[in-house]
Amino acid sequence: MGSSNGSFKLRIFSALLLAANCVTGVAAAPPQHGTHDYSQKFSSVAITGGGYITGIVAHPTEKHLMYTRTDIGSTYRWSEPKQQWLPLTDFIAAENVNWMGTESIALDPHHPNRLYLAQGRYVTDTDPAAFFVSDDQGASFDIYKAPFPMGANGLGRNNGERLAVNPFNSDELWFGTRTEGLWKSTDRAKTWKNVTNYPDAAGDGIGILFVVFDPKNSGTIYVGANVPNGLYYTKDNGATWHSIPGQPSAWDPALLHAGHEPASTAPLPMRAVLAPNGILYVSFADFPGPYAINYGIFMKYNTKTQVWTDITPGASNTYPAPFKPQSWPPGGFCGISVDSKDPDTFVVISLDRDPGPALDSMYYSHDGGKTYKDVSQLSTPEGSGGYWGHPISQAKLKDSTPVPWLSFNWNSQWGGYGAPSPVVGLAKFGWWMSSVLIYPWDSNHVMYGTGATIWATDELNKVDKNKAPEWYIQAQGIEETAVLSLMSPTKGAHLFSGVGDIMGMRHVDLTVPQPMYEKPVFSNCDNLDYAGQNPDVVVRVGSSGISYPDGCGSGLYSKDNGIKWSMFGSCPPGVGNQTHLAGTIALDASGKSFVWGTLPTEAPYNETGPPSTQDFGKTWVVPKGLTVSTMNVAADNVQAKTFYAVHGGVFYISRDGGVSYKSSPASKTGLPADAAAVPVTSFDKAGELWLPLGKSGLWHSTNFGTKWTRIGPKGLVAIYFTLGKSAPGRSNPALFLWGKVSPSGSEALYRSDDAGATWVRVNDDTHQYGGASIIQGDPRIYGRVYIGMFGRGIVYTDIAGNSGKNVPGTFGI
Ligand SMILES: *[C@@H]1O[C@H](CO)[C@@H](O)[C@H](O)[C@H]1NC(C)=O
Ligand SMILES: *[C@@H]1O[C@H](CO)[C@@H](O)[C@H](O)[C@H]1NC(C)=O
Ligand SMILES: *[C@@H]1O[C@H](CO)[C@@H](O)[C@H](O)[C@H]1NC(C)=O
Numbered sequence: 001m002g003s004s005n006g007s008f009k010l011r012i013f014s015a016l017l018l019a020a021n022c023v024t025g026v027a028a029a030p031p032q033h034g035t036h037d038y039s040q041k042f043s044s045v046a047i048t049g050g051g052y053i054t055g056i057v058a059h060p061t062e063k064h065l066m067y068t069r070t071d072i073g074s075t076y077r078w079s080e081p082k083q084q085w086l087p088l089t090d091f092i093a094a095e096n097v098n099w100m101g102t103e104s105i106a107l108d109p110h111h112p113n114r115l116y117l118a119q120g121r122y123v124t125d126t127d128p129a130a131f132f133v134s135d136d137q138g139a140s141f142d143i144y145k146a147p148f149p150m151g152a153n154g155l156g157r158n159n160g161e162r163l164a165v166n167p168f169n170s171d172e173l174w175f176g177t178r179t180e181g182l183w184k185s186t187d188r189a190k191t192w193k194n195v196t197n198y199p200d201a202a203g204d205g206i207g208i209l210f211v212v213f214d215p216k217n218s219g220t221i222y223v224g225a226n227v228p229n230g231l232y233y234t235k236d237n238g239a240t241w242h243s244i245p246g247q248p249s250a251w252d253p254a255l256l257h258a259g260h261e262p263a264s265t266a267p268l269p270m271r272a273v274l275a276p277n278g279i280l281y282v283s284f285a286d287f288p289g290p291y292a293i294n295y296g297i298f299m300k301y302n303t304k305t306q307v308w309t310d311i312t313p314g315a316s317n318t319y320p321a322p323f324k325p326q327s328w329p330p331g332g333f334c335g336i337s338v339d340s341k342d343p344d345t346f347v348v349i350s351l352d353r354d355p356g357p358a359l360d361s362m363y364y365s366h367d368g369g370k371t372y373k374d375v376s377q378l379s380t381p382e383g384s385g386g387y388w389g390h391p392i393s394q395a396k397l398k399d400s401t402p403v404p405w406l407s408f409n410w411n412s413q414w415g416g417y418g419a420p421s422p423v424v425g426l427a428k429f430g431w432w433m434s435s436v437l438i439y440p441w442d443s444n445h446v447m448y449g450t451g452a453t454i455w456a457t458d459e460l461n462k463v464d465k466n467k468a469p470e471w472y473i474q475a476q477g478i479e480e481t482a483v484l485s486l487m488s489p490t491k492g493a494h495l496f497s498g499v500g501d502i503m504g505m506r507h508v509d510l511t512v513p514q515p516m517y518e519k520p521v522f523s524n525c526d527n528l529d530y531a532g533q534n535p536d537v538v539v540r541v542g543s544s545g546i547s548y549p550d551g552c553g554s555g556l557y558s559k560d561n562g563i564k565w566s567m568f569g570s571c572p573p574g575v576g577n578q579t580h581l582a583g584t585i586a587l588d589a590s591g592k593s594f595v596w597g598t599l600p601t602e603a604p605y606n607e608t609g610p611p612s613t614q615d616f617g618k619t620w621v622v623p624k625g626l627t628v629s630t631m632n633v634a635a636d637n638v639q640a641k642t643f644y645a646v647h648g649g650v651f652y653i654s655r656d657g658g659v660s661y662k663s664s665p666a667s668k669t670g671l672p673a674d675a676a677a678v679p680v681t682s683f684d685k686a687g688e689l690w691l692p693l694g695k696s697g698l699w700h701s702t703n704f705g706t707k708w709t710r711i712g713p714k715g716l717v718a719i720y721f722t723l724g725k726s727a728p729g730r731s732n733p734a735l736f737l738w739g740k741v742s743p744s745g746s747e748a749l750y751r752s753d754d755a756g757a758t759w760v761r762v763n764d765d766t767h768q769y770g771g772a773s774i775i776q777g778d779p780r781i782y783g784r785v786y787i788g789m790f791g792r793g794i795v796y797t798d799i800a801g802n803s804g805k806n807v808p809g810t811f812g813i
Contacts, residue, residue, distance in 0.1 A: 035753040036727070037760040038783065038799040042767045044087075044479045045495065045786070045794035048403050048513045050502055051480035052290070053449025054157045056437040057105045060340070062112035063441050065137065068449065069102035071153040072791030073480030074770075075117050077138050083398070085477035087792070088138035089119070094747045094771025098125040099132075100791055101152025104163035108170050109215065113137050116173060116189055118163045120150030123178050123205060131189040144190050148180040151205070156226055156288035158334055158351070158434030159209040159270045166237075167215040176208025176223060184238065199241050202227045206288045212274050214303070222280060226288050228266030246308045248284060248297060255295055257328060262286035262295045270296075270334045270351075271434075275343035278303045279368065283348060285332025290432045290451075293352035296332025300369060311369025313348065318363060318372040319466070329353060331360065335436035339443045344368040347375070347446060347460075349433045360433050362448065364463055373463045376429040379471065395427050398456075398472045404515040405505060406453060406473065430455060447474050452502065454478070479795075483788025486776035489530035489538065490683055492561035494778055495786055497794060498525030498540060506562040510796060518565050520544060520553050526582035532637025532683060536561045537591030541582045541598075552617055553577055555585065555596065568617020572596055574605025583610075584631040584678060586658075590640035593657030596620075597631040597645070605629075610645070612658030625661035626652045634679040636704075638686035644705060646691060649673040651705045670708045672696045679705075680721055682733065683779045690735075692718035698737065698756065711756035715743035724777025724785055727753035736762070736785045738772045749775065749787065749797075762797060763787075769795065 052071045059065040064080035074092070076085035092099050101121035108114040115138045120129025129150035132141040151157070156178075166172035173185045175192070181201030183192045202208060202225035214220035219237035222244070224230055231244040248267045256262065267284035274280050280303055285296035298312045312333070315321050331353035339345035344367055350360045362375040395406040407427050432451035438460070439445035447456035459469035485498030495507040504525040505514040517525070522542035531537040537559050544553035551567030554577055558565045575581050575598045584597040594617070597610040609626035610633050613619060628647055636642035645652040649666035666673045675693055682688035687704035698718040701708045712718075720738035727734055735752040741759040749762040749772070762785065774788040783799035 035758045035760045040762055040797045041800045042795055042797045045507060045510045045796060046513050047479055047481055047793055048473060049453030049475035049478050052432060052451050053435050053454055055105060055160055056435045056449055058437055058440050059107050059112050060109050065112055067105050069105050070480045071157050072101050072121060074100050075102045076478050090769050091766045092770040093768045097770040098127040099130055100770035103150040103152040104161045106163040106165050108165045109167050110170055116163055118150055121153045123149040123151040123154060133189050147192055148177045151178050156206040156209060158290040161210055164211040164213055167213050168218040174211045176211050178205055178207040179203045182208055195238055199232060200225055210272050212272050214274060222272060224269035224272055226268050228264060230269050245306055260294060267297055271336050273336045273338050275338045277343040279343060281336050283333035283336055289334060289351055290434055293332040294329040298333040298348050313363040313372045318374050320374055320377045334434040337436045337438045339438050340440040341443055347436055349436055351434060359428050360431055375463050378463045378466060379468045396472060397476055401512055403473045403513040405513060479793025480791055481793045482790045483773055483794055484524060485527045486774050486786050486788050487528040487530060488776050488778045489535040490779045491535040496528050496562055498528050500524050520556060520567055527585050529585050529587040531587050531591030532589040534591035538562045539585050539587045541585045543582060544577045547577055554582060557616060570617055572598060572611035572620040574600035584633050586633045586635040586643055588635045588641050589637055593641050595633050595643045595658035597633040614657050621659055623658055623661055625663060632676055632678045634681050636686055637681050637683045644679045646679055647676050649675045653705055690721060692721035713741055716741050720772060720775045722775045722777040725779055725782040727782055736775055736777050738775050
């Protein structure tokens with residue numbers, strides 16, 4: 001048996017090397033006609049992490065060479081000179097978005113320039129997963145489609161590494177799949193063969209979690225799968241396989257809490273590290289993770305004597321002793337890193353003590369696990385009341401740049417992701433800390449990934465003296481938020497974001513991380529709007545996960561450009577704190593009328609039109625004339641009380657603040673019969689609006705939607721559409737389109753300066769990011785557009801040479 005896929009080969013160069021070419025041009029004299037094709041500069045909006053770091057992998061010999069993988073944002077390489085992580089796969093096209101997650105990273109101990117990435121986000125995706133093969137540390141890749149699926153955003157993504165290079169044969173790679181057992185390639189990941197004699201294919205969707213070669217014994221490989229007794233080894237390079245004798249095959253009843261059965265019948269392997277002295281350290285849990293783990297153990301296996309020793313950190317071997325009130329859940333174990341200079345010195349991290357006051361811990365041992373120091377407790381400042389965490393003042397980069405959003409400083413009012421320390425003034429030590437690395441070139445430098453970022457210290461030795469090491473953030477350059485909404489008003493901060501899990505930010509400076517929005521807080525911020533003629537009034541809607549007695553925690557407005565926020569007096573009928581209801585918020589030009597296109601699922605709320613309020617949510621009115629529940633609402637930015645909706649081909653307009661609507665069928669307006677999209681309204685002309693209708697093209701109206709015309713070339717596909725500041729000498733706004741401007745063209749970002757007659761491509765093949773999830777033009781900076789991705793954060797692009805005089809984020813305030 002076997003499967004070959006060698007026919008497909010694609011040579012792709014990442015943005016890394018080519019980005020420099022894109023900033024060489026300088027804005028030429030502005031054209032009066034047509035659309036000028038400028039060089040563009042691309043930059044990330046600095047949030048610094050914002051998503052799950054699933055792996056940190058260092059080369060064993062090449063100094064400073066390390067990579068980090070993420071679940072939905074692919075892989076980054078550390079640049080020591082730049083002190084920054086560099087994205088390696090921004091070239092991924094929208095059609096290959098499934099490649100935007102890294103299932104595993106493999107390095108070749110003998111060829112430091114070689115990099116192997118196993119790319120695929122979801123096992124259920126119909127697009128194939130792939131191996132990205134590089135000979136230049138990820139500056140360019142050959143891509144080979146894989147004959148099995150991958151699931152970088154699936155359960156068990158915290159474990160690994162599934163992919164490994166045979167240290168005795170650089171052409172040979174092995175890969176533990178989620179669904180098809182163990183596979184082997186003898187041509188550097190071009191083609192793969194099923195290792196059908198492997199005894200336990202464990203094709204349960206999580207499958208084989210790690211493949212560990214013994215670099216001292218040719219042919220010896222350790223493989224672990226997400227099943228009880230899931231540890232196997234071979235000494236003859238896979239000719240025969242054996243169960244590792246003595247592995248834990250049942251839970252110790254003393255570990256278990258009454259009334260809480262473990263999720264597995266025996267400990268499941270999570271990660272394994274083979275130390276140079278032949279000790280295999282293995283972490284175990286009762287569930288693959290990264291969430292829902294209740295129990296776990298940590299063991300070492302002497303591969304020479306075949307003896308197992310339970311070295312689980314606990315009350316009898318750890319200082320300080322485990323925090324007392326912490327009883328449930330005790331959690332499992334996952335991340336392990338062994339000091340490159342001493343095989344008995346290592347760290348291991350618990351997984352999923354959340355929620356609880358103690359949270360997860362990093363344990364540090366110098367004696368092979370006989371005794372431990374609890375790094376998390378020792379990092380806790382005095383006066384924390386027993387809660388563990390870093391002081392908030394430490395949420396900063398090594399160069400002291402603050403990363404304020406990481407403080408999660410809202411106490412019990414945080415209803416979202418990652419449950420922050422319940423003590424105001426403490427950022428918690430971490431959660432989902434499954435990736436950890438003792439820096440091979442400095443044993444006091446340890447870094448660990450969390451669900452949100454990478455923390456690091458250069459003072460691990462301080463815990464030996466029972467002192468707190470100083471921690472800093474080492475995630476600069478990693479941008480992996482899932483972007484849900486973007487807003488660029490005509491005044492104040494240039495950019496407001498709504499993102500998944502960490503709410504979003506008012507980006508007064510695009511180059512440094514910002515605080516999250518003030519209270520009340522959301523986990524997801526789904527939509528934003530501003531008042532066209534009163535742009536200090538802004539609004540956001542999202543999911544808070546918290547029910548408030550005195551207002552609507554899902555809908556908030558601000559009268560000072562998003563610094564302080566107030567809840568609507570009440571939620572509209574049928575809306576609670578849930579994420580799926582948030583929908584679209586539209587705020588009229590004056591800042592007094594709001595229309596909320598929510599998405600209630602229960603009758604009767606799902607059978608009315610979008611409710612409106614004229615009194616900041618004290619009362620909500622269900623409209624007349626628009627009786628369907630729709631998210632496709634927008635406000636006119638010039639004329640007060642004027643709202644638009646497009647649903648089922650019907651165009652609706654309200655001129656009384658959303659209380660009543662007049663409707664016009666497609667046959668009258670000229671729109672397609674199935675037209676449905678959120679209208680995009682001019683920021684300076686009343687009654688001018690656009691409608692992006694996918695394959696049905698881009699539509700335009702200048703008379704309050706009475707008549708519509710299709711604009712742009714034939715075959716234009718309008719997936720996302722936004723407006724930006726006019727080109728010099730033009731009165732119409734610049735149009736930005738994510739889509740196609742010809743049927744056979746590429747899906748890309750385009751700009752038109754002349755109202756849609758001519759278009760130029762804005763992004764090149766090295767800046768595709770797996771496709772956008774949203775685009776937003778800037779009404780104050782010609783040529784600037786913000787691009788939001790699902791897993792690659794926010795990127796903004798400027799006309800090269802134009803960005804220098806526009807200080808990012810602060811220009812025009
Ligand atoms: C690969 O082999 C395993 C047995 O080890 C089997 O369960 C699986 O179906 C095979 N998959 C393919 C695609 O050949
Ligand atoms: C969210 O609202 C629902 C009802 O809409 C309620 O049952 C639930 O308890 C609320 N969640 C929180 C955390 O308050
Ligand atoms: C409204 O929700 C009910 C279920 O609560 C469903 O039966 C009905 O079809 C929904 N109506 C619409 C218009 O979606």
